Amino acid sequence: MFLFILQGLIWTVVITVGGFAFGAVVGVAVAGARTSKSVLVRIVGRVWVDVIRSVPPLVWLFVVFFGLAELGFRMTAFQAALVTFSLIASAYLGEIYRGGLASLGRGQIEAAQSLGLSGADVLTRIISPQVLRTVSPSMVTYGIGLMKDSALASTIGVVEMTFRANQVTQSTGQGLTAFAIVGAIYLGLSIPLGLWARHVDQRIREKYVVA
């Protein structure tokens, strides 16, 4: 039973990692839009973030899977889950980036400009490394949340861990064991990630901040 459920881990991981990766990339654009000089672009960014975050993930999942199908965009359950979690992650990660950007002093960017560094160099060598370091603990925390949310994909038929546990329960009636196994696997993934995030955070504080 354990192995049967564990086979679903691959889809849990693919949806989580895939959604996180797409979200991490699109999130850069979201953070950029939220801090843009143009009012219009800022509004677009704001609406994106607010609309996505105000609706439960399960509802988004149904909107993408059933709603878009009605409009003619047919996707497999897996594709729909990936798209949904990518969109959701882009809003949350975008906001995390924006928080990191705000903690970065404007003065440093001016100093970099006054040295003649190009915009691309300022972004890749001054802004990104610092923002990534300050936000990496929040990103990991969000990643853990995303992994747990990915269980929702079982509702549209993605054969990930929770779906398989449900199958076991239907056929054998051993719901307690099945879901205890699923819970234990989630726990086994979340705790190391959380510890790692804390460790990274600690190291950054020791290295760059005056005691």
Place this chain on the structure above:
Amino acid sequence: MKTELEPYLTAQKITKEFGSVRVLDEVSMDINSGDVVSIIGPSGAGKSTFLRCINLLETPTSGVLRVGDYEISIGPGHKHATKKELSTLRRNVGMVFQSFNLFPHLTVAENICLAQRRVLGRGKDEARVRAEELLERVGLKDKADAYPGRCSGGQQQRVAIARSLALDPNVMLFDEPTSALDPEVGAEILAVMRELADDGMTMMIVTHEMAFAREVGDRVYVMVEGRIVESGEPQQVMSKPNHPRTQQFLSAVMGR
């Protein structure tokens, strides 16, 4: 005919408006190579804004700026500086800020090497050698591999000066470089600046250090409400100011 006395840096009628507020009102200044110029005046007079217009960190609303061979007219009907022009201007004009603005994720040496490598295209070893040279000059050789967070304010400001000097600029702009420091620590920074001046660096300094402006400066400009109200040799301006606003300002700062 061009004479050898042509100023190295010329600012003509630099005007800056933020919305409807005119922060700089046709400020003009000529600076010869090797000159040390102090800009003094009450807070909010536009001194820092003017300095930031010189390396186009702030884009003036209108005016003409010339640094060495590079000249740009700014205002309606004129095109913006290209990225390449900006980069050339900026590596030629170093700037030191009130709040140091070091990059906290890079070591002291990396702070000094980054622009040397990315802007001047120097090799890794060449940049490192130059960084160590400059650190020795500002008395911080042992801090090369420390992170800025482990340096005191005075040390950070000396690193910031070294970081600017590493690009071999022709002009150095100092925007209240000692204002964030204790007087004793500020004196260290002033000593480094005095040495630079003695070596013939062209410098523009926005400062509240009247004694420094008097002793080291070749010229003093007094700025009030976005205009230069008075300028001249430091001795003359500071002991016998003509403009009533200068008199008022000086008696306020000297009377403390």
